[in-house]
Amino acid sequence: MAAFKVISPLVEYLEKQGCIKAFAGMEGEKSKLVTLNFPAGPQNGDPFYFASDSSLDYSNACITAIELVDVVTLIDSNTNQGYKDNITATAAASGYLVFSDNKRQEIAVIPLYNLIRRINSGKTTFLKIDTQIWQNCYVAVTDIAAFSPTTTAFTFRVSYVPKY
Amino acid sequence: MNNLIIKRSQIVRAQITGTPAVGNKYYFTDVPNLSRNNVVLYGFEVFTATQLAKTPQNETVIPGATNDQVVLTWRDNNKIEFVYQMPIYTAIRSLNGGFIVLLKPRVINLTDSYVQLTDATGITTNEVVAVNIYYDIVGE
Numbered sequence: 393m394a395a396f397k398v399i400s401p402l403v404e405y406l407e408k409q410g411c412i413k414a415f416a417g418m419e420g421e422k423s424k425l426v427t428l429n430f431p432a433g434p435q436n437g438d439p440f441y442f443a444s445d446s447s448l449d450y451s452n453a454c455i456t457a458i459e460l461v462d463v464v465t466l467i468d469s470n471t472n473q474g475y476k477d478n479i480t481a482t483a484a485a486s487g488y489l490v491f492s493d494n495k496r497q498e499i500a501v502i503p504l505y506n507l508i509r510r511i512n513s514g515k516t517t518f519l520k521i522d523t524q525i526w527q528n529c530y531v532a533v534t535d536i537a538a539f540s541p542t543t544t545a546f547t548f549r550v551s552y553v554p555k556y
Numbered sequence: 557m558n559n560l561i562i563k564r565s566q567i568v569r570a571q572i573t574g575t576p577a578v579g580n581k582y583y584f585t586d587v588p589n590l591s592r593n594n595v596v597l598y599g600f601e602v603f604t605a606t607q608l609a610k611t612p613q614n615e616t617v618i619p620g621a622t623n624d625q626v627v628l629t630w631r632d633n634n635k636i637e638f639v640y641q642m643p644i645y646t647a648i649r650s651l652n653g654g655f656i657v658l659l660k661p662r663v664i665n666l667t668d669s670y671v672q673l674t675d676a677t678g679i680t681t682n683e684v685v686a687v688n689i690y691y692d693i694v695g696e
Contacts (some may be wrong), residue, residue, distance in 0.1 A: 403558060405661075405674055406558070406598065406658065406661075407558070408571045409661070409692075410561060410563065411560065411561055411563070411598045411599070411658075411661070411690075412558040412559065412560055412561060412658060413558060413559070413561060414557065414558055414559075415557055415558065415559035415654070415655075416557075435593055436614070437612070437614070437672055485605065485606060486566070486609045486610065488608070488612060495576055495639050498566070499564055500563075500564055500565040500566075501565055501566070501567050501612065501688070502562065502565060502688065503603060503607055503608040503688070505603075505606075505607040505608065506601070506603075506607060506649060506650075506688075507652070511650050511652030512649055512653075513650075513653040513654035514654065515559055515653070515654030515655065516558065517562065518559060518561040518562065519561065519562045519563075520562070520563045521562075521563075532612065533615060534609060534610035534611070534612065535609060535610060538609070544628075545635050549664055
């Protein structure tokens with residue numbers, strides 16, 4: 393006899409609306425590590441924009457999950473300025489990630505601390521972002537003194553579903 | 557078990573104005589594009605300084621040690637307090653197994669929603685309770 397699961401009407405509704413999915417569900421079809429160096433002379437509140445990556449623009453991908461890779465998860469990453477240490481969870485409390493569309497309207501604002509998977513009992517942060525322009529997305533910090541801009545970099549693991 | 561998918565999010569803040577006092581209602585600050593009763597809230601989470609030291613507006617967030625001293629109330633566009641005095645500890649993701657609070661989707665009145673202190677110890681004037689709301693836009 394086939395197994396069946398009991399689902400509350402509210403859970404069914406939220407699933408149909410794309411508001412929830414199983415926490416152990418698929419994060420996406422593909423994922424990639426994206427690094428972001430601090431610009432020269434970083435200031436509090438400045439947007440540190442990601443480099444252009446058309447494979448993560450809305451025309452090519454729906455972003456379905458994101459994880460901030462902190463120094464405990466991966467000690468360093470290969471950036472376009474060489475290997476740099478990843479940031480600490482403590483420093484992550486002084487930064488946030490912003491997804492923006494092609495009009496630079498904010499789609500979502502998420503504190504970095506929240507994106508560290510190990511701190512959140514292994515649960516990734518699910519997204520359904522499909523109007524983004526990757527180079528319009530950015531990280532900003534509220535206390536640059538909490539970071540070491542010359543020796544560290546931000547590393548994200550971005551999961552996505554290609555649209556082609 | 558399910559977890560929330562972020563479609564749109566915004567950090568909103570309730571500022572502790574004046575001398576922090578137990579029982580006072582500290583309303584959420586106006587966010588122009590979210591204050592027209594045009595937001596369908598389906599989840600939220602709360603931050604203390606452990607998760608977010610300062611808001612993007614450079615306001616200091618309440619200390620992590622005070623996470624058991626604050627309750628939060630959401631009101632809808634009919635002024636119904638559909639979440640009434642929920643302890644914010646329950647809504648801090650990293651303290652609750654990584655789960656985000658899910659709600660039956662509802663149009664909220666942001667500036668009519670508020671937080672209250674049950675103990676003002678360790679909370680300073682002008683600090684904020686920061687909340688990330690996960691929402692859809694009405695009619696979108």
